[in-house]
Amino acid sequence: MRRKIVAGNWKMNGSKDLVNSLVGQIRSELASLDNGVEAVIIPPALFVGDVVRQADGQIAVGVQNIACWDSGAYTGEISAGMAKDSGCGYSLVGHSERRQLFGETDEQVSVKVVKALASGLDAVICVGETLDEREAGKAEDVVSGQVRKAVSEVGAGQWQQVVIAYEPVWAIGTGKTATAEDAQAMHAAIRAVLKSLGAPADEISLLYGGSVKADNAAALFAQPDIDGGLIGGASLNAEDFVSICRAMPGRS
Template sequence: MRRKLVVGNWKMNGDLARNRELLGALSTRVPDEVDCAVCVPFPYLAQARELLSGASVTLGAQDVSEFAEGAYTGEVSAAMLADFGCRYTIVGHSERRSMFGDDSALVGRKALAAMRVGLVPILCVGESLEERSSGRTEAVLRGQLDAVAGIVGASSLSKLVIAYEPVWAIGTGQAASAAQVQSVLSFVRGWLADRTPGADDVRILYGGSVKPESAGPLFGLPDSDGGLIGAASLIAAQFLGICEAARIAWQDNVRQFEGLK
């Protein structure tokens, strides 16, 4: 049975003092039943690694270079992230796609670079409001997923975490409905099942203005394995509330599983 995973994406936020306070609050209070990670800006990886030493919260990055090493000024390689103790790295976030030109082929190469050193890529996929309104959600997601699968190979798909983040719900305060989310998560699960025998092992997250009050219904969906959390991950009480919602959803899953025996 897949454990719930809650990942905080700090984006370009934080400073040494605020990081210390936030990570100090998280390090001893995340429920044991939930897997938790924080993806912090590159300059704070060393601080976060030190503050999370011995804690159950795992470290991650927000992006990674497609290149292993060399004359690529400003880039950060997967090996460097691993050297700082990262377990995860986000690839293909909608802000990277829309603002910095990361197309799906580049996202696939970044995912492959991460896998080569043992990092787990959190692959973000999602559609814009115009794409959803025109009925192209599944076609858009299929294109994003197919591009990455073509680069990392079907045998490596089970090593991904996939995060569905509808672009129209990121940072807008407008979360997708539970029915909308489950429809997409089910589509992604089916896409995986057609390509890898490990489809049931892949954790699929939802990201898009998740708050403690909305997390429970979203995490309780049949194909939901947790969330990729933006703004709420910067506020300890909210992030811990989301982790608690994940714990309750996990316990409900366990009870249902045991009831089927």
């Protein structure tokens, strides 16, 4: 049975006030939800401790990025071990904003996946094509290549810590969402790539991200290969985030 996950990536947004108002509200509203969804909050790293305290074990917590190294003279960086030590269960790896704005390469993404898994974090590996790549008919090739490189060093016993988030770059923060059918097609392609690599593909959760909102989440989550969402803007509002969590169909 694949995990159903709804993760909120706050990006560089929020404040202590937001943590205090949002996390408790989300926690109490999700307490009555019985559709098996695992909610994850991924705040800026400085707020991780506050979110962990407010989440009180009811909501998982993640970081948005980790370093390629374990420790040392890397000013400004945060290691996977530190995130784990601070109460995180997850790390995003290779978000398109890291790739595009900070030049993160497929090689670095692969190293970060190794670091996350070795530290006991679940890695939410982000992949996705740009609009140019989609219009050139290369979306599936690009995404398959990103997946192959990102998981190239995953050990046989580590797949249960791997989650993949398909986030088409052109759908992030734009209000444009991939249709549920297009998203499903890419998720099926990702699962086929994982299978071809010998991974237990049917047990790996695949999330969709890119302008997921309360009103489009149900159609996306109804797709057979979409196991949840990675939510940006809508995760900064408790009601929207909870509505997205509620949109997950119950286990049958």
